[in-house]
Amino acid sequence: MEYIRITTRVNENDLSEIIWSSIHEVGHALYELGIPDDNRGTPINQYCSMSIHESQSRLYENNLGRSEIFWKNEFHSLQNVFDRQLESVSAFDFYKGINRVRPSLIRTSADEITYHLHILVRFEIERDLIGGRLSTKDAKDAWNEKYEKYLSIVPKHDAEGILQDVHWSQGLFGYFPTYSLGSFYAAQFYAKATEKDNMKSAINSGNYDTLLDWLREHIHKLGRSFNAEELCQNVTGESLNLDYFVNYILAKYSEIYSARLN
Ligand SMILES: [Zn+2]
Structure with missing residues (x-):
């Protein structure tokens, strides 16, 4: 049994920080846990690239963790803990609230x-x-x-x-773009992972293991056998394509804001 230690953020006045920071870090941890132990110490026994690492955390944080279906399934658990604060909030209003778009400093x-x-x-x-x-x-x-x-x-x-x-x-210069690239890879991977009905119905019913199995099979277990570009090509059949992220954002936020965004 392997263990991964993660860090997270806590803000006593803002529950959102610990929720999505934790989900983000779990995405990283699952990736590390999914890299096979074989060939320890070789390039194959390590993550593909930091952009791919961030794709795994951003996929869990956003594509799954800020999705309507995830909170439809999980909101009652949060309500059980924060019953007083959330008793009059619906799962859908919570979903809309956590996806509010506004300029911020952090x-x-x-x-x-x-x-x-x-x-x-x-x-x-x-x-x-x-x-x-x-x-x-x-x-x-x-x-x-x-x-x-x-x-x-x-x-x-x-x-x-x-x-x-x-x-x-x-001294981490040049790292920040991996968060954006990771988000763009995440949108493309998530679109591929969820194109089959069995994956959609698993996630709809609150079973996220099928998604993890897919990520393990197509991404985690390959370690650094391929570079990021090759991996993306192998997994999705094409190079990194920003259209997936743009389409994901347009579909999600046009629904939340009941508007046509284009
Ligand atoms: Zn990260």
Whole structure:
């Protein structure tokens, strides 16, 4: 029996942080647990790429964990724990509430759409720092200007601004785009995984093992036998294609907001 230790986020005033951070990290953990123990120490016995790693966490966090069907099945469990707070809330209203789209300052709690603007800010700053067009002392101003430009809000202090992530202090430059790429891979993998009726009916009935089995079979157990591009081609029959993410977002949010989004 193997164990994986995960970290999560807790905010005593906001339940959403622990729910979706935990689901996200479980997606990572399931991937690690699904990589075979054989050939330990070789490239095959490790994850494919960080974008593929993030695809597994984002798939669980968003495609499954923020879906209507998931909360139709699971909302009563949450209500049992938070009976006073949630007694007058329906599963559908909860689903709509957790998918509310609005500009925000903190990347990890952003909705699925504006999330990628948070990544864009970080990507542009990294690109300009590495390209010598921006100095570190000007990075904070660049951050605040970009939040104003892309999200129309400005942090009041650096804890909700440029200091909110651990990545740069750890030397992790170039990592942030894996979250967006992971989301795009996730949409494509999830579309493929759920194209068959047996998978749809399993998820509809609250059985998520069938999905895990599919991910194990098509992604986890392959480790780094293929690079991300080859893996995507093998699993879905085509290269990474942004249309899957766009179509997923259009279908989901046009229903939530009862609007045509195009
Ligand atoms: Zn992650």
